[in-house]
Amino acid sequence: MPHNDLSALDAATLAERYADGSLTPSEVAESVLARIAEREPELNALYLHDPEEVRADAAASTARWAAGEPLSPFDGVPATVKENIARAGRPKPSGTALPNPPVAAANAPTTDRLLEAGVVIVGSTTMPDWGMLSSGVSSLHGITRNGIDPSLTSGGSSAGAGTAAAAGYGPFHIGTDIGGSIRLPGTWQGVAALKPSEGLIPLDVPYTGRAAGPMTRTVADAIRLMSIVARPDERDYLTRPYPPMEWSLEPLEPAGLQVALQLDAGSGLAVEPETRAFIEAAAERFAAAGAIVEPLAPFVPAEVLDGLVDFWRSRSYADLEALSKADRALVLPFIVEWCSAGADFSAAQTVRNRGCADEMARLTRAATAPYDLVLSPVSPVAAFAAEDPMPITDPLQTMGHISFTVPYNMSGQPAVSVGAGIQADGRTVGLQIAGPIGSDDRLLRVAHWFETVRGADAEVDWSKIR
Structure with missing residues (x-):
């Protein structure tokens, strides 16, 4: 400090x-x-x-x-x-x-x-x-x-x-x-x-x-x-009632929990070797604590991720199209090129692309249903240059770095990123831990436990952050 x-x-x-x-x-x-x-x-x-x-x-x-x-x-x-x-x-x-x-x-x-x-x-x-x-x-x-x-x-x-x-x-x-x-x-x-x-x-x-x-x-x-x-509010008309959660600060060891380890998302960028090693080491800590850890195969194919991203392009293009020519020139050029690709989809294709959100939700819930927790990388790649808009700098390519994260947005399941390691060059790598809908309090307690066992070499020394 x-x-x-x-x-x-x-x-x-x-x-x-x-x-x-x-x-x-x-x-x-x-x-x-x-x-x-x-x-x-x-x-x-x-x-x-x-x-x-x-x-x-x-x-x-x-x-x-x-x-x-x-x-x-x-x-x-x-x-x-x-x-x-x-x-x-x-x-x-x-x-x-x-x-x-x-x-x-x-x-x-x-x-x-x-x-x-x-x-x-x-x-x-x-x-x-x-x-x-x-x-x-x-x-x-x-x-x-x-x-x-x-x-x-x-x-x-x-x-x-x-x-x-x-x-x-x-x-x-x-x-x-x-x-x-x-x-x-x-x-x-x-x-x-x-x-x-x-x-x-x-x-x-x-x-x-x-x-x-x-x-x-x-x-x-x-x-x-x-x-x-995390309290109900009637202004969110899509929310569901949740039973009261216990926001306990007691770390929860994963002994006896069914835990999946996913190292291949089935789409997007390949996981970098150093990231993979940190996630595998994290899974070993879960197993050493008594968790039943088994591999989880890819469950979202590339075409589903691509379709969802293409729907997002169309949705953002609708915002862009409503702007004057002068105002369009004010939007970040990368975003203009990224979403303009959405102008070429037919109405039928746009509906099919929107359906990829539902298909991703279905696939994610089905694949993860047998497990209490799913471990994976947050991102397949470590941090890139601040000036780059994306880890993939071609706006016409799909978002290949979100293949581990976006499934839990569509499925509605909670997912937390917690530090799992620091590369030799100082870049941090997070472990994603996901769980069933409504398990947020338990999920955070497990993540809190992981912080206590991950080792000092995986922790950021905040006192040295100038």
Whole structure:
């Protein structure tokens, strides 16, 4: 924790110290603001950030603690939300440089839950154009960089959220995910990142595959954040009722659990050897703890992944087509070329492509039904250059790096990225652990256990992150 940096303290420590009076939210806010001022010129993780508003909100929290009336145990803990998570009265440009972005009329459910808990939102985090890149490259923001190594990608589309977590802009960060957008920044920046069960964190703009979820330096803080935001809200008209979950911080050993190990997704990019070795070593730790580990064959063929990506092209092309010629020129050229391919699909092909989402869901649930957990890489490749929009730089190729992540978006199952190893060149590699719908609390406890056994050589030393 360089420079006695209070911004690096986890949420539990902050809550304890606020409660015993040895630290105030205002003191922590000043440390976070200093951290942001130091790193933000290079990292570019924040879209909306008003230091005076942060100070005022922290002062209000400090007063509540002084009066013995905190709104929750995490009153005053700093947090960020992705720019597409609505904050009343604030613009939502979705990463594009288009003029006159829509202004949110009301908060998203996640924003409301954070504010009701007294959490201090220090800013909205950046994303690439329309959230359709796995990087921090944006026509509006420029380049958001990796908080551990700024020469590398942040991952995306929850680019700024991942960087804010890795760089120490406070403990709590919320991203969104339709194909890997929470977990990819997680694997490439060494943070814990959960795509929860469908609708468990309610959305005000729900659609197939979309989820919001925590991005934190530790699984324990992800569990704490879930206890705040994983609550029903009628604005999410696609959600389902879930039984109450126990957000326990007790690590759960996988002894006796049926665990699948998937090392070949059946589509997309091949898994790099160093990534494969880390995931195999993780599976060995599960087996040593008493889990029953067996291989899982590929279950989503390439044509299904291709069809889904082509549907996304058509959906984004519908947004592009509605723009004037002048406004089209403002959208990132990679995105323009990527989605323009969607203009050539017939109505019938577009319907067939949309059906690939349902087929992927069916295949994923059927293949994983016999198992309590599924282990796999998050991404087949490690982090790439910050300036590249994707690990595959040809926009006409499919998204071959999401083959392990996107199935769980379509199936609605929870999947978490947790650090599994650090390559010789310093790039981080995440283990994805997936489970049945509604098992999020148990899934996080297993991920928390894995953090305790993975070994120091697999952990990011956050104290050395300048």
